Amino acid sequence: MTKPKVLISDKMDPNAARIFAEMGCDVDVITGETPEQLIARIGEYDGLAIRSSTKVTKEVLAAAKNLKVIGRAGIGVDNVDIPAASAQGVVVMNTPFGNSITTAEHAIALMFALARQLPEANAQTQQGLWPKNGFMGVEVTGKTLGLIGAGNIGSIVASRALGLRMKVVAFDPFLTPERAVEMGVEKADLETLLAKADFITLHTPLTDQTRNILSAENLAKTKKGVRIINCARGGLVDEAALKAGLDSGHIAGAALDVFQTEPAKESPLFGTPNFICTPHLGASTTEAQVNVALQVAEQLADYLVNGGVTNALNMPSLSAEEAPKLKPYMKLAEVLGSMVGQLTVDSVPRISIHVEGAAAELNQKPITAAVLAGFLRVQSDTVNMVNAPFLAKERGLEVREVKTEREGDYHTLIRVSVKTEAGERSVAGTLFNNVEPRLVEMFGIKVEAELAGKMMYIVNEDAPGFIGRIGTLLGENAINIGTFNLGRREAGGEAVLLLSVDGDLSPAVLEQARALPGVKNVKALAF
Numbered sequence: 001m002t003k004p005k006v007l008i009s010d011k012m013d014p015n016a017a018r019i020f021a022e023m024g025c026d027v028d029v030i031t032g033e034t035p036e037q038l039i040a041r042i043g044e045y046d047g048l049a050i051r052s053s054t055k056v057t058k059e060v061l062a063a064a065k066n067l068k069v070i071g072r073a074g075i076g077v078d079n080v081d082i083p084a085a086s087a088q089g090v091v092v093m094n095t096p097f098g099n100s101i102t103t104a105e106h107a108i109a110l111m112f113a114l115a116r117q118l119p120e121a122n123a124q125t126q127q128g129l130w131p132k133n134g135f136m137g138v139e140v141t142g143k144t145l146g147l148i149g150a151g152n153i154g155s156i157v158a159s160r161a162l163g164l165r166m167k168v169v170a171f172d173p174f175l176t177p178e179r180a181v182e183m184g185v186e187k188a189d190l191e192t193l194l195a196k197a198d199f200i201t202l203h204t205p206l207t208d209q210t211r212n213i214l215s216a217e218n219l220a221k222t223k224k225g226v227r228i229i230n231c232a233r234g235g236l237v238d239e240a241a242l243k244a245g246l247d248s249g250h251i252a253g254a255a256l257d258v259f260q261t262e263p264a265k266e267s268p269l270f271g272t273p274n275f276i277c278t279p280h281l282g283a284s285t286t287e288a289q290v291n292v293a294l295q296v297a298e299q300l301a302d303y304l305v306n307g308g309v310t311n312a313l314n315m316p317s318l319s320a321e322e323a324p325k326l327k328p329y330m331k332l333a334e335v336l337g338s339m340v341g342q343l344t345v346d347s348v349p350r351i352s353i354h355v356e357g358a359a360a361e362l363n364q365k366p367i368t369a370a371v372l373a374g375f376l377r378v379q380s381d382t383v384n385m386v387n388a389p390f391l392a393k394e395r396g397l398e399v400r401e402v403k404t405e406r407e408g409d410y411h412t413l414i415r416v417s418v419k420t421e422a423g424e425r426s427v428a429g430t431l432f433n434n435v436e437p438r439l440v441e442m443f444g445i446k447v448e449a450e451l452a453g454k455m456m457y458i459v460n461e462d463a464p465g466f467i468g469r470i471g472t473l474l475g476e477n478a479i480n481i482g483t484f485n486l487g488r489r490e491a492g493g494e495a496v497l498l499l500s501v502d503g504d505l506s507p508a509v510l511e512q513a514r515a516l517p518g519v520k521n522v523k524a525l526a527f
């Protein structure tokens with residue numbers, strides 16, 4: 001088997017390259033390239049490991065013909081076009097915890113730097129000015145810290161602030177009252193936070209809801225003398241309004257690690273009294289960089305080599321332990337989805353995936369994704385488990401998931417039903433010996449078949465002589481029959497026949513089969 005090829009395109013701890021090699025990948029480390037150089041190179045790689053400098057745009061993705069996974073050694077993925085990656089079936093992963101402590105510590109460091117004006121005091125002292133009377137700081141003890149965003153980093157900041165004997169007021173729409181109690185913070189709305197906080201620190205992603213969350217209007221609602229820290233993302237704070245607030249003295253200090261435009265080589269804020277900044281250093285400690293490098297390499301290599309999915313942002317996670325267990329179920333799910341896709345001619349507004357028995361004990365998301373991939377692949381051969389749920393949504397296909405833990409006739413069953421103009425139609429399958437996918441029912445008729453290779457599907461009236469006629473027809477066309485699977489609603493009623501064949505089923509052969517007496521439908525299937 002050829003080794004997967006991975007490109008590390010940003011400066012990363014050397015442990016990443018070591019782990020990739022140890023886990024069976026060929027790895028190149030080529031950093032600092034222009035977008036054009038990356039576009040020219042990316043086509044040869046299966047995996048791409050990045051930090052924040054590489055911008056994975058639509059154009060880069062369009063050139064990434066072999067790319068299967070992108071790994072961000074860090075948290076924020078605003079430098080990756082995730083919708084374009086998803087549409088192309090490329091998994092995007094991050095390392096959500098590796099640099100959280102480090103970034104929280106940077107926010108606390110900036111808070112102290114603001115409280116005691118450390119950068120300016122340092123600069124003037126080293127200029128020989130000994131400015132002992134020029135710097136009157138404030139204590140943080142007893143002060144209120146306003147936390148906007150109480151996720152991983154925000155909650156670490158809160159714990160450190162509580163240790164410093166500060167009060168913490170948190171605004172986060174997703175923070176439950178129970179979690180706020182557990183964290184020891186007061187849950188508040190934004191207005192309350194703005195009115196109460198002596199220091200405000202931001203720890204949210206940049207989204208349509210958080211963009212400009214500290215707008216001119218909101219900055220005006222803060223307490224006079226407030227100090228603001230942003231170690232999350234540029235764009236959360238209106239930089240012009242921040243400058244105006246510092247100039248007027250309403251804001252006593254501001255510290256930015258992140259800017260609206262990065263790298264920030266110039267800014268109206270530079271040189272403003274009580275403004276301090278760092279060049280997006282939040283995650284820059286030896287410990288954090290080793291953590292994220294190890295994690296990103298392990299996650300990417302695990303996906304490329306074993307199919308394990310960890311910390312993916314555009315597909316359900318699948319641990320290396322779960323992956324082998326789920327594999328036969330996903331295969332079954334995919335062939336059932338494919339069968340329904342190949343047999344359905346009408347438009348399908350809804351697809352339901354019902355798992356029963358052993359399958360119901362597993363993570364259902366990958367099973368659903370596999371059904372959708374099989375179902376939609378009829379429309380495009382670039383569909384895979386990553387982009388299938390995305391495409392289903394885009395096409396307005398309603399996806400229903402149902403679980404029944406109790407076993408029915410089989411120890412496990414997956415049923416895929418589609419709603420069409422002709423009504424609800426379903427196929428169901430099980431696993432023989434826990435590994436071999438088998439169809440056991442289609443459209444209400446019990447029929448057992450292995451769905452593999454080239455197959456012929458026939459619906460006919462159950463009548464004597466039919467099997468002989470179809471055998472003769474295929475024999476006359478030099479088509480060898482591999483397996484022969486029959487089912488019927490009742491004696492003399494509707495019957496289905498699924499044949500696996502060795503040769504090609506030409507349109508002429510299918511036409512001859514359709515012309516046989518009692519035949520209602522004939523289709524060539526491929527799995």
Ligand SMILES: NC(=O)C1=CN([C@@H]2O[C@H](COP(=O)(O)OP(=O)(O)OC[C@H]3O[C@@H](n4cnc5c(N)ncnc54)[C@H](O)[C@@H]3O)[C@@H](O)[C@H]2O)C=CC1
Binds near residue numbers: 148
């Ligand atoms: N400066 C740096 O070098 C680094 C920056 N970061 C950035 O820090 C930010 C936070 O990271 P984590 O804590 O790991 O993320 P997280 O996802 O654990 O937490 C984000 C929190 O923001 C909350 N949130 C979402 N929308 C909100 C809204 N409209 N108002 C208030 N809260 C809202 C969420 O509910 C969540 O609790 C991210 O943007 C990340 O990219 C992370 C690491 C390093």
Ligand SMILES: O=C(O)CCC(=O)C(=O)O
Binds near residue numbers: 052073075280282
């Ligand atoms: O990789 C870096 O230095 C930036 C880290 C960051 O911003 C993140 O993890 O979101």
